[in-house]
Structures are given as C-alpha cells and as structure tokens.
Amino acid sequence: MFLDPALLARIRERAARYDRDNTFFTEDFEDLKEAGYFTAMVPKEFGGPGLSLEDITREQMALAGAASATALAVNMHQVWMGVANTVYRTGDTSMNFMFEAAMAGHVFAFGVSEAGNDLVLFGSNSRAQAQEDGGYTFYGTKIFTSLSPGWTMLGTFGAEEGPDGEQVNVWGFVDRDSGVQIKDDWDTVGMRASQSCTTVLDGAYSPAERIVRRIPSGPSGDPFIFGIFANFEILLASVYTGIGARALEVAVETVSKRTSKATGTTYSQDPAIRWRIADAAMEMDVLYPLIAQAARDVDAGVDRGALWFPQLSNVKSQATETALRVVEKAVRVSGGSSYFNRSELSRLYRDVLAGLFHPSDDESVHGAWANALLGPIEA
Numbered sequence: 001m002f003l004d005p006a007l008l009a010r011i012r013e014r015a016a017r018y019d020r021d022n023t024f025f026t027e028d029f030e031d032l033k034e035a036g037y038f039t040a041m042v043p044k045e046f047g048g049p050g051l052s053l054e055d056i057t058r059e060q061m062a063l064a065g066a067a068s069a070t071a072l073a074v075n076m077h078q079v080w081m082g083v084a085n086t087v088y089r090t091g092d093t094s095m096n097f098m099f100e101a102a103m104a105g106h107v108f109a110f111g112v113s114e115a116g117n118d119l120v121l122f123g124s125n126s127r128a129q130a131q132e133d134g135g136y137t138f139y140g141t142k143i144f145t146s147l148s149p150g151w152t153m154l155g156t157f158g159a160e161e162g163p164d165g166e167q168v169n170v171w172g173f174v175d176r177d178s179g180v181q182i183k184d185d186w187d188t189v190g191m192r193a194s195q196s197c198t199t200v201l202d203g204a205y206s207p208a209e210r211i212v213r214r215i216p217s218g219p220s221g222d223p224f225i226f227g228i229f230a231n232f233e234i235l236l237a238s239v240y241t242g243i244g245a246r247a248l249e250v251a252v253e254t255v256s257k258r259t260s261k262a263t264g265t266t267y268s269q270d271p272a273i274r275w276r277i278a279d280a281a282m283e284m285d286v287l288y289p290l291i292a293q294a295a296r297d298v299d300a301g302v303d304r305g306a307l308w309f310p311q312l313s314n315v316k317s318q319a320t321e322t323a324l325r326v327v328e329k330a331v332r333v334s335g336g337s338s339y340f341n342r343s344e345l346s347r348l349y350r351d352v353l354a355g356l357f358h359p360s361d362d363e364s365v366h367g368a369w370a371n372a373l374l375g376p377i378e379a
Helices: 005-021 024-032 051-066 068-088 096-103 222-258 271-300 305-335 343-357 364-374
Strands: 108-109 125-130 136-145 153-161 167-177 180-182 197-206 211-216
Touching: 005 024, 005 051, 005 343, 024 068, 051 068, 051 222, 051 271, 068 096, 068 108, 068 222, 068 343, 096 108, 108 136, 125 167, 136 153, 136 167, 180 364, 197 271, 211 222, 222 305, 222 343, 271 305, 271 343, 305 343, 305 364
Parallel strands: 108 153, 125 153
Antiparallel strands: 125 136, 136 197, 153 167, 167 197, 167 211, 180 197
C-alpha cells in the first residue's frame, strides 16, 4: 500500500472533527501531500511512482475507510491524473503538462457539474471565449467543486459556437487566481469535509498549452472523454466501496462487544444478526473483482466496444447502491447508539448518501443498458 497504516490512523482520528465543524481536511491534505499521494499516478518517466488505476482503487478504498469525505475530494485530483494517463497511453502528449504540474505541487479539481444540466460531459451551460493568444476564458457556474480550499488548477469546460453555428465543447485548465470566485456555501448532510463549494467562472483564463480538447457537443468516443468517464466512475466506486467496507468492520466490532440481557451472550451469537452481517459481507465481496477488472482493462487499453460506457456506469451504480445497503445493515445491527452524530456509523450513513447524486445515477444507468440492448425508444 502507498498509504501507510499510521497515516490512515491519523486521518481516521480527525474525520469526526472535520465533519462536526464542517471544515476542510487541512491536516489530511498536508499529510497526503507530504506522503506524495498527489503524485502517485505520475508515470515513472516523469519522475513519479507510476501507480496504475487499479493500484489507486485500492488506495482510495483504504482512504475512504479512514475518512470518506477526504477520499471523495482527493478522488477528483486522482481522476484527472488517471485521465492524463489514459490519454498519454494513446501517444497523445496534450496532457503531459499535468504530470509536470503534479510533480511541482499542483493539485487538480473538477469544474464540470452545473445545476440542471444532465448532459454532464456532453454539453455545457458555461461559455468558452477564444483569445488572440490561443487561450480561452470561461464564464459560468460550476457546482460540487470538491477540494475547493486546496486546488491550484481547475479542469473545466464551456461551449463555444463554431463557424457553422454548432456547439463545440472547449476543455481547459484554469488557475484559482484568474477570474475564479469560490462561494462559501457547502453545508450538506454528509461529505462535509470535502468542501465541494460552488465555483463561479468570470473570465477564468486557460492558456493555449492547457486547452486540451475542442470537441463537438454530444456523445464522443474521444480518448479524453472516455478517460474522464472511466476514471471518474471507477474511482467513485472505489470510494463508496471503502465506505461500505468500513461500515461492515464497525458492525462486526460492535456486535462482538454488545451483550444481550435476554441471552447473556454477545449479539454476534444472535442468528438473525449473524445472517444480516453475512448478507452485507456477501454484497461487498462482489464489488472488489468488479472494480479491479474494470480498472485493469482501462490500464491495458482494452476495448469492450459499445458496452464499455454502460459497464462503467454499472460499476459506479453497483458500488454506491451496495454501499448504501451495507451501511444501513450495519446501522440496524449496531443499535440505537449509531443514531447519534458522534457515532462513526452515523457519519458513514450520511456520507454514503452522496453516492446517489454522482453521475451516473441509477436511472441513467438503466437507460444506457436498455438502449445498448434494445436500441433507443422509437419516436
């Protein structure tokens, strides 16, 4: 493991405080930077450790088990590093600057989601305006921008009208001190330490060398878009799998200590509780090979054809829905103490709910599979 047990223990110890105070994970952030975690996926030829996507899925599961909000926020940086790797493996050098930037201490964040925009990667309400030097300025409002207090470069996109009136999506990376306003508006049920604040782009500037794509709006098979989708879905699945695994650990510890007044034995001897614990473990057990194989195939550049995107969506959906069920089962067997905010299970329950809101949601996953198998709905 890249993240050592002592570091993970310190991170776990701070998680409740960050959650209670609704503050950014500053100490975790500094510890992870010192450990070199933000350079973990930089290829060896650029001076980094060269961890693969499959490697980082295991790290993110462990980090999420210690502090899920920290893991979710850090996820966004690791997703961009994964995208850069996916593009680099095709022989495209357009994102190599990210490896050099990460080695120089930069931290990347995602400025993609917009309120009411269900096109996600395929269309934007934001505007991209070309500059004479080949760079672009961006105008618009992005939501759920994790790592808000810590990022130094924001990967974002906006729409530009092409010469024939078609919409072109322009993707680039802007600095936080260039036409960027970060709102202090993160007050949520869970994932509080992620501080995923709203980000307003008002002329945010990306130089030409950081404009990585100009792609017609709509679905695209560009390796860059595939890289975002694949790394995002797989690493999100890893975080929520880590949450489910930790909830199961806590449940096992709890029922092994609690004693029934009626029987005089621990609840770990209760057949009904044993069944529920086993059921949760069985659900979790399916996720590990699912995530590992998907990550391995992305690392290897395997082409799964038309089912790749639905399958990636399914990895995320299976992980988030399973983790939600597992955390609920852990709460059920652990008793009323888990209802108090001071309980780790209470925090895990609130954090795991965030998985419902990340793309791809359960409805779109089913829609993608139905279209792949049955074709689109006839007009």
